[in-house]
Amino acid sequence: MTGKTPLYNRLTEHNRLNRSSFHTPGHKCSGFFDGGIISLDYTELPDTDTLYEANDVILETEIRAAELFGASRSLISAGGCSLAIQAMLNIASERGKKLLCARNAHRSAVNAIALLGMEPVWISPDGGDGFTGRISPKEVEEMLSNHRDITACYITSPSYYGEISDIPAISEICHRHGVVLLVDNAHGSHLAFMRDNMHPISNGADMSACSLHKTLPVLTGGALLNIANPALAKNAKEAMSLFGSTSPSYIIMSSIDLCVDYMFGEGKKAYAECEKRVKVLKFLAESRGIRQPRGLCDPLRITLNTASVGLFGEEQVRYFEEHGIDCEFCDGENAVFICTPFNSDQDFERLERAIKELPIRNCIESKKIFAENPIKKLSVREAMLSMSETVSTEESIGRIAANTACPCPPGIPLIMPGEIISMEIAEKLSELGIKEVRVIK
Ligand SMILES: Cc1ncc(COP(=O)(O)O)c(C=O)c1O
Incomplete structure (x- = not known):
């Protein structure tokens, strides 16, 4: 060395x-995992099971996780919540390609939408109090009434700032319209263990992607796809394997096992x-x-x-x-x-x-996070798979975005692929320190 x-x-x-x-x-990094876990960096062996064809100890861990979160099926991801989100959208896309999608979708969702050729109809959180805000059930109702061919609704709750949408109300509306509710619960795995159980799976979501590592004692990269609706569980492993590595980390997966046991105790x-x-x-x-x-x-x-x-x-x-x-x-x-x-x-x-x-002085006015309704020119898929180039944010005005432009964190894209970058959006991006943007050539 x-x-x-x-x-x-x-x-x-x-x-x-x-x-x-x-x-x-x-x-x-508090010592919940002792160094010994490093010595368990094994791979798929005859006695260690296989993630995407789990029928032994990995399946047992998943069954215990499902019990813990009240799901009918839980799938382990060692590729973070990003992989759980991709799998969730892949499962949903089998029912139809049109998706009501909250605009504060994480970039992994936007990537999956492009790769799966899904057609998002965007809905914005209400931007309450200058934070991200929540998805309004009333707006979900309106959108689903106006777009009868939508088959799934995808929202992020909690928001990066911790705001929780009214999942029971949104779930009732979705189910009345025959639509499945998918929740990016990346930041809310622990909500199942609060005084009031606020976990999406206990509140009416059909599926939720949970980044266990963010708030529970799990190694970075450890996540779960929790499925409440058994009809969606049938091809779930195949759906995840489309996006996942063939070398999932056994250290990460066993940290989920340890966490589940800890949360039962x-x-x-x-x-x-x-x-x-x-x-x-x-x-x-x-x-x-x-x-x-x-x-x-x-x-x-x-x-x-x-x-x-x-x-x-x-x-x-x-x-x-x-x-x-x-x-x-x-x-x-x-x-x-x-x-x-x-x-x-x-x-x-x-x-x-x-x-x-904290020194208390005069208040300054908050920045507004969302730009209003950019004009769409191309589908997300067309835009992301087209020839593109990187230009300065100033030069991007009037061009079509080829990717999301997204201050990360909090990971809320101001512009989606296929949308025209207006002067207002370019200014907001510059304000947030984004100096370059990918645009269609
Ligand atoms: C809202 C949201 N969803 C999904 C993700 C992706 O989670 P992971 O890093 O576990 O892949 C993040 C990451 O920060 C996020 O903020």
């Missing part, structure tokens, strides 16, 4: 900094305790006048619009850094913190101090 290991060195250095992790993964209590702890911090922020998303929200995610009390830009990012905190997301205006029981007392003390000491 030469010692020239830049990535490994950087991670080791970061680890030594002893900073408080309020980002993914949910286990927070002491995990539930630990998450319930964490919910109480976070509630106190949310109250503290509220008492100081720091704006947070209102309405039904993820109990373990704290989103602070620090701009509402005059802390923004570089100063905001530095502020949390100086308090020893790595947040999930700081855009100079909103700061997002993912809390789990694997945060230490010291982590929570730091966050409490940061909220208590």
Whole structure:
């Protein structure tokens, strides 16, 4: 070995900094997994089962996971929630290609839509309070009444900022129209273990893609496709294998197994305790006048619009850094913190101090996240598979987008493939630091 290991060195250095992790993964590198798990980096062997033809221990783990989440079938993904989303859309596309799709879809969904040749009809979240907002059941009703050939509805809930859509109401509407409800629950796997079970599968979704690693103690890349509606489970493995690696990590998969066991045992209590702890911090922020998303929200995610009390830009990012905190997301205006029981007392003390000491000044006006109704010129598939080139955001005005242009996080595309980039959108992209865009040649 030469010692020239830049990535490994950087991670080791970061680890030594002893900073408080309020980002993914949910286990927070806290020691939930001992080093021994590395020695289990096996592959498909006669006695270790095969992910896409599971009939032994992987299937057993999936059955236990399904029981834990109240699903009729759960499929393990070692390719993150992205793979679960691709599989979910692939399953849905067998019923029809037209999809009512929330515009805050993650890029993995947009990619799958292109590859599967699906035809999205976009619906925007309501942008409530300057955060992402929720999908309105009333709008779902209107869209499904106006587009009778839609066969599936795809929404992201919780949003990156923790806002939870009214899944029971949306589910009732979808089912009345003969439409299946698919939920990107990437950020909400833990919702099954809150005081009120807010997990989409328990609230009427037909399928949900859950990024276990984001909020539960699972290694990065570990996710589940949870299927409530048994009719959709039939070809689910084939649907996932179309997009998945043939070398799924056994370390990641076994971390899911360990997590499921933990959540059947002491995990539930630990998450319930964490919910109480976070509630106190949310109250503290509220008492100081720091704006947070209102309405039904993820109990373990704290989103602070620090701009509402005059802390923004570089100063905001530095502020949390100086308090020893790595947040999930700081855009100079909103700061997002993912809390789990694997945060230490010291982590929570730091966050409490940061909220208590936040300087209260004059409010600045929030940026609006969504541009209004861009004009569509090509289908997502046509646009993504056409010849394209990268141009500066300034030069992109009037051109057709060949890809999503998406501040990531929070992963909300401002422009979808096939849409015309208006001046307003180009300005918003520049504001969000996106300097180049991929456009059709
Ligand atoms: C809303 C949303 N969906 C899906 C994903 C993809 O999840 P994963 O990173 O597990 O593939 C993300 C990732 O951040 C996300 O924010």
